[in-house]
Amino acid sequence: MDDRRRTRPAAHELARYEALFAARTRGMKSSAMREMMALTERPDVISLAGGLPDTSTFPPELYAKLMAQVAAESTARALQYGPTEGMSATVSCIVAVMAQEGTAIDPSEVIVTTGGQQVIDLVCKALIDPGDVIVAEAPTYPGAVPTFSAYQADVEQIEMDADGMPIDALESTLDRLREQGRTPKFIYTIPNFQNPGGVTMSLARRRRLVQVARERELLVLEDNPYGLLRYEGEPLPTLYSLDAEAAGRGGGSDLVIYLGTFSKILSPGLRLGWAVAPRPVLEKLNLGKQGADLCSSPVTQMFVAAYFDEPGSESDPARPAWVEYVERLKGLYRRRRDVMLEALEEHFGGRARWTRPEGGLFIWATLDGVDTTDLMARSEGVAFVPGRAAYMDGRRGSSSMRLNFAGVPDEDIREGIRRIGRIMGGDTGLLGTLTGTPVAPARGGTVGTGTDPAAPAVSVGPETGADGAPGAREEDAPMADVVALPRREQQSSARRRKDR
Amino acid sequence: MSAAKRVAVLKGGGSLERTVSLRSGGRAQQALARLGHEVVAIDVGPELVAQLHECGPDAAFVALHGSDGEDGTVQGLLEAIGVPYTGSGPAACMRCTDKALAKYLMREAGIPTPDFTAIKETAIKELGVAAALGDIERALGFPLVVKPASQGSALGIKFARASEELPGAIVGALSYDRKVVLERYVKGRDLAVSVIDAPADGDAPGAAQFALPVVEAIPREEEFYNYESRYEIGMTTFVCPAELAPETTARAQELAVQVYRLLGCHGVARVDLMLEDESDELWVLETNVVPGLTETSLLPLAADAAGIGFEDLVERILDSAWTR
Numbered sequence: 001m002d003d004r005r006r007t008r009p010a011a012h013e014l015a016r017y018e019a020l021f022a023a024r025t026r027g028m029k030s031s032a033m034r035e036m037m038a039l040t041e042r043p044d045v046i047s048l049a050g051g052l053p054d055t056s057t058f059p060p061e062l063y064a065k066l067m068a069q070v071a072a073e074s075t076a077r078a079l080q081y082g083p084t085e086g087m088s089a090t091v092s093c094i095v096a097v098m099a100q101e102g103t104a105i106d107p108s109e110v111i112v113t114t115g116g117q118q119v120i121d122l123v124c125k126a127l128i129d130p131g132d133v134i135v136a137e138a139p140t141y142p143g144a145v146p147t148f149s150a151y152q153a154d155v156e157q158i159e160m161d162a163d164g165m166p167i168d169a170l171e172s173t174l175d176r177l178r179e180q181g182r183t184p185k186f187i188y189t190i191p192n193f194q195n196p197g198g199v200t201m202s203l204a205r206r207r208r209l210v211q212v213a214r215e216r217e218l219l220v221l222e223d224n225p226y227g228l229l230r231y232e233g234e235p236l237p238t239l240y241s242l243d244a245e246a247a248g249r250g251g252g253s254d255l256v257i258y259l260g261t262f263s264k265i266l267s268p269g270l271r272l273g274w275a276v277a278p279r280p281v282l283e284k285l286n287l288g289k290q291g292a293d294l295c296s297s298p299v300t301q302m303f304v305a306a307y308f309d310e311p312g313s314e315s316d317p318a319r320p321a322w323v324e325y326v327e328r329l330k331g332l333y334r335r336r337r338d339v340m341l342e343a344l345e346e347h348f349g350g351r352a353r354w355t356r357p358e359g360g361l362f363i364w365a366t367l368d369g370v371d372t373t374d375l376m377a378r379s380e381g382v383a384f385v386p387g388r389a390a391y392m393d394g395r396r397g398s399s400s401m402r403l404n405f406a407g408v409p410d411e412d413i414r415e416g417i418r419r420i421g422r423i424m425g426g427d428t429g430l431l432g433t434l435t436g437t438p439v440a441p442a443r444g445g446t447v448g449t450g451t452d453p454a455a456p457a458v459s460v461g462p463e464t465g466a467d468g469a470p471g472a473r474e475e476d477a478p479m480a481d482v483v484a485l486p487r488r489e490q491q492s493s494a495r496r497r498k499d500r
Numbered sequence: 501m502s503a504a505k506r507v508a509v510l511k512g513g514g515s516l517e518r519t520v521s522l523r524s525g526g527r528a529q530q531a532l533a534r535l536g537h538e539v540v541a542i543d544v545g546p547e548l549v550a551q552l553h554e555c556g557p558d559a560a561f562v563a564l565h566g567s568d569g570e571d572g573t574v575q576g577l578l579e580a581i582g583v584p585y586t587g588s589g590p591a592a593c594m595r596c597t598d599k600a601l602a603k604y605l606m607r608e609a610g611i612p613t614p615d616f617t618a619i620k621e622t623a624i625k626e627l628g629v630a631a632a633l634g635d636i637e638r639a640l641g642f643p644l645v646v647k648p649a650s651q652g653s654a655l656g657i658k659f660a661r662a663s664e665e666l667p668g669a670i671v672g673a674l675s676y677d678r679k680v681v682l683e684r685y686v687k688g689r690d691l692a693v694s695v696i697d698a699p700a701d702g703d704a705p706g707a708a709q710f711a712l713p714v715v716e717a718i719p720r721e722e723e724f725y726n727y728e729s730r731y732e733i734g735m736t737t738f739v740c741p742a743e744l745a746p747e748t749t750a751r752a753q754e755l756a757v758q759v760y761r762l763l764g765c766h767g768v769a770r771v772d773l774m775l776e777d778e779s780d781e782l783w784v785l786e787t788n789v790v791p792g793l794t795e796t797s798l799l800p801l802a803a804d805a806a807g808i809g810f811e812d813l814v815e816r817i818l819d820s821a822w823t824r
Contacts, residue, residue: 042514042545369668371675374671374672374673374675375675377656377675377676378676430624430674431667431668434629434633434670434671435630436630
């Protein structure tokens with residue numbers, strides 16, 4: 001056997017890498033649904049799983065023109081490194097977006113990031129030591145789960161209702177933590193059209209949240225990717241603006257770190273987001289970003305700047321093209337939301353509850369007595385995000401699912417929901433046969449829909465304690481499965497395949 | 501060792517084990533290329549036959565986990581179009597992949613396998629199985645394990661601790677297959693024994709098999725032993741050779757070879773067993789005809805412990821295409 005054929009022994013390889021990995025990697029879990037999500041790439045699958053806006057609506061000729069303009073006017077700058085905090089022309093665009101959100105900001109308190117996701121990462125990098133507490137909503141943004149895990153945060157999730165995170169529940173959690181001598185490093189919230197819950201935090205709760213944060217001196221990470229994508233109802237003030245107002249100095253917010261992004265109002269492919277943050281925090285975010293990627297792409301920053309200079313159509317030239325585009329997206333997404341709501345009524349009616357979002361990209365549906373991870377396995381040709389992905393423990397939310405309507409054509413929405421409904425019917429029917437009850441019983445937990453104001457809008461799985469307290473979940477789970485079994489020293493674990 | 505061949509590596513596919521299969525296939529490709537073979541990677545889909553016709557391989561290397569790759573479908577197809585392939589033939593694949601069938605065969609042959617009952621979805625709908633659940637519970641006791649009969653991955657395996665959990669567990673597992681196996685839960689140590697055919701340069705190619713060292717999977721302290729951990733380095737500790745009494749090791753290996761022969765496996769297979777804490781008995785759970793080849797898979801680990809490097813292993817598996 002010649003040298004070329006000498007092989008590195010598998011066992012040594014394994015042991016060597018294992019010894020090299022940082023402790024934090026033990027908490028880094030890939031999504032429990034990874035195997036299934038791999039299937040959604042197949043062309044025959046209708047995917048309601050993505051978090052995608054519909055980029056096919058952006059005019060190709062405008063894209064070409066703007067790119068040509070950047071090339072003609074600023075090749076050298078576009079191809080060069082840029083400042084870590086972002087290019088001033090891009091920051092001006094951010095100021096314009098924030099103004100559209102009704103929020104005045106100081107351009108010097110902005111940092112341009114590589115997508116909104118980087119803000120979550122940088123905030124954790126700046127604030128979280130292993131074991132530090134983050135308070136988040138339940139369910140929470142599935143994309144934040146791996147970030148929080150990677151920084152070994154201890155995440156307390158607060159169950160939402162139709163008005164978002166209940167501040168009473170937040171306060172009880174904070175009190176409980178205080179008794180343990182612990183203070184959260186920040187509260188993570190998506191106040192508008194929450195991902196995945198689809199609910200919006202009421203104005204009263206926004207005010208109270210800011211008040212609680214100020215009383216207890218807690219930072220809030222306000223994640224607002226969809227604020228401008230409101231299809232009905234009055235826009236509500238950002239937490240950032242409420243806190244700035246409460247600070248009363250005519251300046252920025254003391255305690256709110258605002259996360260924005262161009263991903264949903266323009267394009268996720270640009271990978272451009274931003275944070276607006278109190279200056280001391282901003283400095284740490286900047287240092288963190290230097291270590292992460294030095295700067296976000298000048299090419300796409302200049303593209304955005306050129307785009308924001310683009311005047312609107314002749315009928316209303318005062319309205320810039322980007323605002324017109326957002327209006328177009330809103331019209332499209334509103335219609336798709338309505339198509340999905342209608343399809344849900346037709347195919348899920350009586351067997352599920354779902355939220356009715358006033359904006360954004362997602363509907364959160366909760367089924368009667370059906371595990372959505374299992375359902376997805378059975379759902380040939382349709383994909384969604386099983387609710388577990390929105391919970392840190394990967395167990396709660398088991399009977400819920402996140403459905404994206406924004407990036408999917410009307411026909412696919414109808415067909416996708418029809419397929420899920422059909423399979424769901426099979427499952428509940430079987431369960432009824434086995435238990436001797438014609439209709440599957442709801443498996444406990446608080447459930448409700450946005451159309452029933454008395455009930456919590458965000459239905460949660462059966463494993464959820466009222467306060468979402470961990471610890472209750474083992475005992476409460478009506479059925480454990482292999483996504484997380486107790487270790488066997490503690491309690492006999494089921495025998496499972498350890499490998500392929 | 502075989503001369504340089506054109507080898508089509510079949511991987512991916514549309515099963516729930518797509519990702520793992522892509523990883524297994526990717527590693528096999530690299531090894532085959534290093535061995536000097538010409539490699540054509542095929543992500544198995546509707547174009548499979550056309551792609552095979554186009555590349556005209558000397559052999560297909562089956563790294564396809566999950567339904568089509570392990571239940572004999574792809575193997576039957578390869579036979580139909582005359583392409584030699586690695587691993588077990590269609591009948592052995594069917595016997596292994598259908599856990600219920602495998603367990604019936606093992607029981608008939610006197611090989612210890614935990615007590616079980618198989619239930620088909622149609623039996624629930626049409627034969628009133630609900631009324632038999634009480635009997636099944638009494639026979640198997642709690643906790644019991646509910647597995648999709650043919651699903652290779654751990655997704656869909658449910659654990660019922662009491663009567664009220666059983667219907668949900670059955671329905672959940674039925675999402676992954678139309679048939680489920682309800683099995684007595686064996687508390688103990690998790691073992692795996694890979695069996696490979698002896699090198700084909702002897703007088704009777706394919707006639708002899710031998711068992712590789714036993715691997716034990718130990719869930720890491722304070723970690724749930726969950727689905728991901730099986731594929732992520734560092735989530736589960738694998739010990740190979742497993743620290744067992746010599747007679748237990750010998751017995752586990754003997755059982756694995758017996759099962760391999762009983763089910764008619766070819767080339768390579770991995771047999772999973774439990775060593776029960778209470779009785780110190782070994783129980784055979786199932787056999788995998790397309791064992792994983794990823795960095796964290798047990799077959800490469802066991803081969804390594806036996807002094808067979810990854811490329812050697814891949815070459816041996818490739819040889820099985822011509823020794824059938």
